[in-house]
Amino acid sequence: GAVVSQHPSWVICKSGTSVKIECRSLDFQATTMFWYRQFPKQSLMLMATSNEGSKATYEQGVEKDKFLINHASLTLSTLTVTSAHPEDSSFYICSAIGDWRTGETQYFGPGTRLLVL
Amino acid sequence: DQQVKQNSPSLSVQEGRISILNCDYTNSMFDYFLWYKKYPAEGPTFLISISSIKDKNEDGRFTVFLNKSAKHLSLHIVPSQPGDSAVYFCAASLTYSGGGADGLTFGKGTHLIIQP
Numbered sequence: 001g002a003v004v005s006q007h008p009s010w011v012i013c014k015s016g017t018s019v020k021i022e023c024r025s026l027d028f029q030a031t032t033m034f035w036y037r038q039f040p041k042q043s044l045m046l047m048a049t050s051n052e053g054s055k056a057t058y059e060q061g062v063e064k065d066k067f068l069i070n071h072a073s074l075t076l077s078t079l080t081v082t083s084a085h086p087e088d089s090s091f092y093i094c095s096a097i098g099d100w101r102t103g104e105t106q107y108f109g110p111g112t113r114l115l116v117l
Numbered sequence: 118d119q120q121v122k123q124n125s126p127s128l129s130v131q132e133g134r135i136s137i138l139n140c141d142y143t144n145s146m147f148d149y150f151l152w153y154k155k156y157p158a159e160g161p162t163f164l165i166s167i168s169s170i171k172d173k174n175e176d177g178r179f180t181v182f183l184n185k186s187a188k189h190l191s192l193h194i195v196p197s198q199p200g201d202s203a204v205y206f207c208a209a210s211l212t213y214s215g216g217g218a219d220g221l222t223f224g225k226g227t228h229l230i231i232q233p
Binding site: 044046107108 | 162206223
């Protein structure tokens, strides 16, 4: 099946620094990628939808300037957490969809655990 | 207000028996439903999906049933195995006119524990 990778899988950073998380679709072209955040013992929360070549659509309550999303190619989307704070510590998961005419499955990455000290 | 609800936070089932995980939704516009399995510290893994034109979809030990009038879906795992112990998320989506689906709305998950 299709594979979506995320890098890094684990990151620890100091408060005030920026962290970039990459999401790649390895064997298919992803027209749309989603970014989710999961808090402990809670469901995934959709942060933003990213379509290749256009601006990301952010969900209500998600700060655009805080969480910068770039979907520069059909196989890569990046999420940059700017000026990270301890409350940004979380598990971030991306997912990708290829061409909907050929399938209906959203493939998830393995997630990135961010710890801000 | 939660649009996708999984009312059982946990479920314990004996190995070899049937596991039934339930999910209710409130938005009648949802027309595509998925089940995901998640181990600790990992991303969710897609299990099985169903679109609203069907009422049943089967894949090996996993079967998903959809009752549109009741806005209810369920995942049946038969027979249950120790490796099935995980958190299961139900998710729902709207398909937009371009043929794709919007982001998924997830339930809070049910922790399935398979006992030997």
